[in-house]
Amino acid sequence: MSDDVAIVGIGMHPFGRHEGVSGMEQGGVAVRKACSDAGIEWNDLQFAFGGSVAAGQPDHMVSQMGLSGLQFINVVNGCATGGSALISAYNTIKSGAFDLGVAVGFDKHERGAFRVQTGRQGERDWYGGSGMALTTQFFGMKINRYMEEYGITQDSLARVASKAFRNGSMNENAWRRQAFSEEEVLQSQMLSYPLTQYMFCSPGEGGVALILARADQAHEYTDRPIFLKSAVVRSRRYGSFEVLAPSLALDYTDGPTVDASRAAFEAAGVGPEDIDVAQLQDTESGAEVMHMAENGFCEHGEQEEILARGETEINGKLPVNTDGGCLANGEPVGASGLRQVYENVLQLRGGAGRRQVPDEPKVAYTHVYGAPGISGVTILST
Amino acid sequence: MGQVSINENVMDLTPDGPRLKGMRCRQCNNHVFPMQKGCPKCTSDDVEEVQLGTRGTLWAWTIQGFPPKAPPYLGETDPEKFKPYGVGYIELPGQLKIESRLTIADPTALKNGMEMEIVGETIGPDEEGNDLVTFAFAPVT
Numbered sequence: 001m002s003d004d005v006a007i008v009g010i011g012m013h014p015f016g017r018h019e020g021v022s023g024m025e026q027g028g029v030a031v032r033k034a035c036s037d038a039g040i041e042w043n044d045l046q047f048a049f050g051g052s053v054a055a056g057q058p059d060h061m062v063s064q065m066g067l068s069g070l071q072f073i074n075v076v077n078g079c080a081t082g083g084s085a086l087i088s089a090y091n092t093i094k095s096g097a098f099d100l101g102v103a104v105g106f107d108k109h110e111r112g113a114f115r116v117q118t119g120r121q122g123e124r125d126w127y128g129g130s131g132m133a134l135t136t137q138f139f140g141m142k143i144n145r146y147m148e149e150y151g152i153t154q155d156s157l158a159r160v161a162s163k164a165f166r167n168g169s170m171n172e173n174a175w176r177r178q179a180f181s182e183e184e185v186l187q188s189q190m191l192s193y194p195l196t197q198y199m200f201c202s203p204g205e206g207g208v209a210l211i212l213a214r215a216d217q218a219h220e221y222t223d224r225p226i227f228l229k230s231a232v233v234r235s236r237r238y239g240s241f242e243v244l245a246p247s248l249a250l251d252y253t254d255g256p257t258v259d260a261s262r263a264a265f266e267a268a269g270v271g272p273e274d275i276d277v278a279q280l281q282d283t284e285s286g287a288e289v290m291h292m293a294e295n296g297f298c299e300h301g302e303q304e305e306i307l308a309r310g311e312t313e314i315n316g317k318l319p320v321n322t323d324g325g326c327l328a329n330g331e332p333v334g335a336s337g338l339r340q341v342y343e344n345v346l347q348l349r350g351g352a353g354r355r356q357v358p359d360e361p362k363v364a365y366t367h368v369y370g371a372p373g374i375s376g377v378t379i380l381s382t
Numbered sequence: 383m384g385q386v387s388i389n390e391n392v393m394d395l396t397p398d399g400p401r402l403k404g405m406r407c408r409q410c411n412n413h414v415f416p417m418q419k420g421c422p423k424c425t426s427d428d429v430e431e432v433q434l435g436t437r438g439t440l441w442a443w444t445i446q447g448f449p450p451k452a453p454p455y456l457g458e459t460d461p462e463k464f465k466p467y468g469v470g471y472i473e474l475p476g477q478l479k480i481e482s483r484l485t486i487a488d489p490t491a492l493k494n495g496m497e498m499e500i501v502g503e504t505i506g507p508d509e510e511g512n513d514l515v516t517f518a519f520a521p522v523t
Contacts, residue, residue, distance in 0.1 A: 112451060113448075113450070113451065115451045115453075115454070116454070117453060117454045118454070119454065123389055123391060124388060124389045124456075125453070125454040126388045126389035126392050126393070126516065127454075128450070128453070128454025128455060129388055129389075129454050129455065129456040129505065129514075129516070130388060130456070130457075130483060130505060130516040130517075131446060131450055131455055131457055131467060131469070131483055131505070131516075132469060132481055132482075132483070133450075133454065134446065134450055137444050137446060137469045140444030140445075140469075141442040141443060141444045141469070141470065141471065142442070144442065144443060144444055145441075145442040145494065148494060189447065189448075190445075190447045191447050191448055192444045192445065192446060192447060193444050193445040193447065193489050194444075194489075195444075238422055238423045241442075245481065246415055246416060246480070246481050247404070247413070247414055247415035247416075247478045247479060247480050247481060248471060248478065248479040248481075249412065249423070249478060249479070250473065250476075250477070250478060250479065
């Protein structure tokens, strides 16, 4: 049953800053490339799920793509927006409702940290007004506590960032393509202790589209279909430590990443040891470190050794964020989760060029995390 | 010109300092800040408004090193004049962990587990020229 949805086409508009190009136009470019990759026309698509948080209603795209009358549903789900569009497309095909469709995500954010406004109508916004409500603060607090608890050092944070920019330098679609040494990462401006500027990703722009088809029809479109074994989104439970929370419970429990990861592994019938390449949410370096353990790839605290041994490099035991992750690509929220899947499809097809993971990877993993405490995981296989 | 609370629905300004208004669930004793109409722990809507404690221990912290965007920020956003400030969670015994500004912005002076208490902190002037006061936590001296 789990083999019945395939990804048969992928398309991406480069991430970064694109003056004069709307977010939706970037989404449109991604869709055209994905259709071309699958050898189909826009008019062949029976349905679409579109995700964007800050760049307009995705279904308006039909006026530039073609008024074919297809079912087009918009998805907005925080940082899991792209992943949720994908899950919706996956379930649509699994249900038997349609055979061929697209999941598209795009975005275009203003420069600098995300502006979060939580004021109620007619009331002063005390939360952001007081200088809280910054996602960067959450990541600083979480990794700061984690480092103390599990003995992770700033060197590990620098290693993660340096790896991201090195991988990004081999990715023509990445925003940041200049490699930085660990020393340069450590010496950049301290933004939210213990995290420096080059340890953080930036909100950005970009678009990604994936064409999905029934697995038994996949070979009509491609000779290298990649199968979506599971796609899961989970929200937070009582007691978890989440971004943008004016208060937390005294109880402490695992966050939505742990829940989404377990459910995705179970649905796919594989375990962490089966994964050949992983794209993990790296809003900042510390997030990648913590998410390695939260997704089941190691125990808490083991990351220090794993990173020092280079095991998450492209030629390592478990390559992580081979396309440079959020750190090198930036985070257009609607597209970010789909970018991870795009990269894994490339890797599983053997088409990732200079950053190709060696020895023909067969099973790949993606993970997004974000506001307001939501995680999305996918598992792909050849 | 005097001092006014940044938002009276979440914080009263008393002669003894700020007092925060939280939610307590009458069914399971869970607390949430600010006040809301339902309990996320047991799902009951049998909740009441209570005053939160004023002392606790530091649970997690960071230092805000760049000026937040305005809006929503009501404080200093000029990079030349901006001064970094601490942000953390303080565990209030028997209630919850509250997210708050900290009066300390020096990483060597902050340690999880240290005793902290609530104080008022002026963010800036309001439309009428009053001092707009929010809450912060300071080490107990």
